[in-house]
Amino acid sequence: MSRIVDRAGTWIGWALFADLASAFTLTFGYMFSKPVTMQYPDKEKWLPYSRYRGHHFLKRDEEGEIKCVACELCARICPCDCIEVVPYEDENGKRHPAKFEIDTARCLFCGLCEDACPADAIALGQQYEFSSFSSRDLVIGRDDLLGKPGKAMTGGGVVTARLNTEQDVLVEASEPQGYNWWRNIRRT
Amino acid sequence: MELLFALGLIAIKIALLIAMLLLLPLPLTWLERKIAGHMQQRMGPMRVGWHGLLQPVADGIKLLTKEDHIPAEADRFLFKLAPILALAPPFVVFVAIPFGESISVLNAEITLYVSNLNVALLFVFAVIGLEVYGVIFGGWAANSKYAVLGSLRTCAQMISYEIPMGFAVVGVVMLAQSMSLVDIVRAQSDLWNIVYQPIGFFVFFVAGLAEAQRIPFDLAEAEGDLGAGFHTEYSGIRFALFMVSEYVVVLLVSVLSVILFFGGWNGALIPLPPLLWFALKVAFFIYVFMWFRFTLPRYRYDQLMAIGWKVLLPLSMANIIITGIAFT
Incomplete structure (x- = not known):
């Protein structure tokens, strides 16, 4: 019985483009989700982990x-x-x-x-x-x-930064603690 | 004096139209890249101007200053002719497209179309069919296998999709009892054609996607399997002409969808200026085009042919018969 219902369901879905509709709602939802891009030289900078080899x-x-x-x-x-x-x-x-x-x-x-x-x-x-x-x-x-900077004490996050071409360090971090970059990744 | 005034008015309208059509691809490329970016959780262009707004200008300058390369084995005359042949028909079509009824400027009524042809719809379909020559010549003249394959696909695709597209609008003509686009919009002032012609709109829009060679029917320039299809060998300004032509066709299909099925400049619910209503509807359809592009994969070639001949053609035929029985 349930198989018949399933088959009817898929047939109705096929006729009404249910698969297309779900695809469009998915991409539309993604369009208004937060981008995961790290705006590296302009606004943000990655703080390496303490085990990072720089x-x-x-x-x-x-x-x-x-x-x-x-x-x-x-x-x-x-x-x-x-x-x-x-x-x-x-x-x-x-x-x-x-x-x-x-x-x-x-x-x-x-x-x-x-x-x-x-x-x-x-x-x-x-x-x-x-x-x-x-x-x-x-x-x-x-x-x-x-004179080089040592190991990172905190790390694994993104901090706001600005481009400074006069300095030795090109992108200055303006705050020590960043936010967790992974928070924008959508997990389903 | 009156004749001179009328001629001057037409010249101004045509100049405005050409300027609009040439400049519109700039914001459209920006929009397309932004929509692509955000649908893939990226940001799109960000660095040139505010949120990358000047990116198309930078790209335009880049394309204009790039080397204009012509392959050694190419047919030089056809190679140079092809981008112009691809660009001209979509521009010519807009002569017959109305953007609104009329506005009064300095006590003079100015119509918002260059000419109100009584066979406008026929003219549109006849001229837009010529665009395929640019694509075929471009692919043939480059003397490259990818380009030739792209043109072959375009050829078959255009032929199989222009027929259902033409049949799909017959229902609209039957309802309006006229082929003039202005009359068709006037006939929709009470109720939009989409209510009477859902199948017609479906067939028209799918065929329009194929006509504009957009995903899921962009087999002519399938990046994945053909390099760039018919414009593989083009560079610089000639490539830019092909791109402009592509965006103008996208605009054209959106405008035609609005005029034929969505009431043109007739508003609904909210009273807005007719021109604004028209622009909003067209913008929505352009967005739908981009939305489709970044959602759907590409059809296989035999599937494309099967959809055109086995699904869209019978559907459009059935639409004509149903419209004929129900409304006349």
């Missing part, structure tokens, strides 16, 4: 001294051979890098340098906006690496 940075210890002991383990483990370390000995007899250069044009951001470091001196931070017109500008020295 631009490298060098850490300092409590006295403000550079943590790196210039053991060159990172240069040795680097699969693309993009780290160059030249050590020196300061007046207290401690080893530090005189030169610490990372060629980010060759780097593949695997994070092995971070894993290999015995002094917890190098890590991959949150910065992801460092494109450049010249590959020479992508070779970053020791002092620049010390």
Whole structure:
């Protein structure tokens, strides 16, 4: 009995274009739902998670001294051979890098340098906006690496931001806490 | 003096009409991209101007300054002729299209149409049929397999859809007892034709979708399987002419749907200026065209032919017979 009703139902639906009608209501509904687009350079910016592997940075210890002991383990483990370390000995007899250069044009951001470091001196931070017109500008020295932003503490959200081409960071986030981007995704 | 005045008036009307038809594709492309974006939960163009309003201008400048490439093996004369042949008929058709009854400017009654032909409907269908030549020449002259396939499809599609489209409006002509579009609208002042002619409208609109080569019947330029169909080899300004022609045909089918089935400039319920009523209805139909485009998939070629000959043609025939028995 129910099969007959079903068959009649599909026949009536077929004659009245029920499938087309449901398709049109669906697209019409979507038209007035919120877009999921992240308006990246103009209005919004993605905050990376704390596990994100962005631009490298060098850490300092409590006295403000550079943590790196210039053991060159990172240069040795680097699969693309993009780290160059030249050590020196300061007046207290401690080893530090005189030169610490990372060629980010060759780097593949695997994070092995971070894993290999015995002094917890190098890590991959949150910065992801460092494109450049010249590959020479992508070779970053020791002092620049010390100034790079560290790991993201919060993350996984979208914050309002504005485009600022004068700054080193192209898109400035204007607030620390963002909203959850996934809230606009329609789950059915 | 009076003759001069009349001629001047016609010249002004034609200039206004051409300006409108040439400029209308700009907002329509913007609208289409916006609707496409929002239906897919994107934003569409956002960066040029407020909410991307100047995007069509930027695209136009890009198309005008691009290289006008002609393939080495192409038939150069036909290749250059085709975009003009595709563009001219939809423009010519608008001569016979009324946009309203008349308005009074400076104590002079000015009719809102260039000419009130007594065979306007016949004229419209005769001229719009010529548009297919542009498409066929374009595909043939480019000497490319995708373009030729696109033109072949267009050829078959136009022939099989113009017949039901022509039959579908016979019912309207029978009701109005006239082929003049102005008289047809006047005949609908009490009740719109859609009430008497639902089947006629259905056939007309589906055939109109095929005529304008829009999804679900855009086999002539099916991006997925033919590159871009008949205009695969076109670039720059000639490509822009094809695009303008496509949008003018969309506008034309919307305008014809409104005039023939939805009472033209006759309002309902809310008293608004007739011209505004007309524009609102046309805008609704243009939206429906875009809505269809981003909802439906494309028909297969044999399905297209089957719908045209086995469904729409008998339906339109039945519509004529029913109208003949019921209303005369």
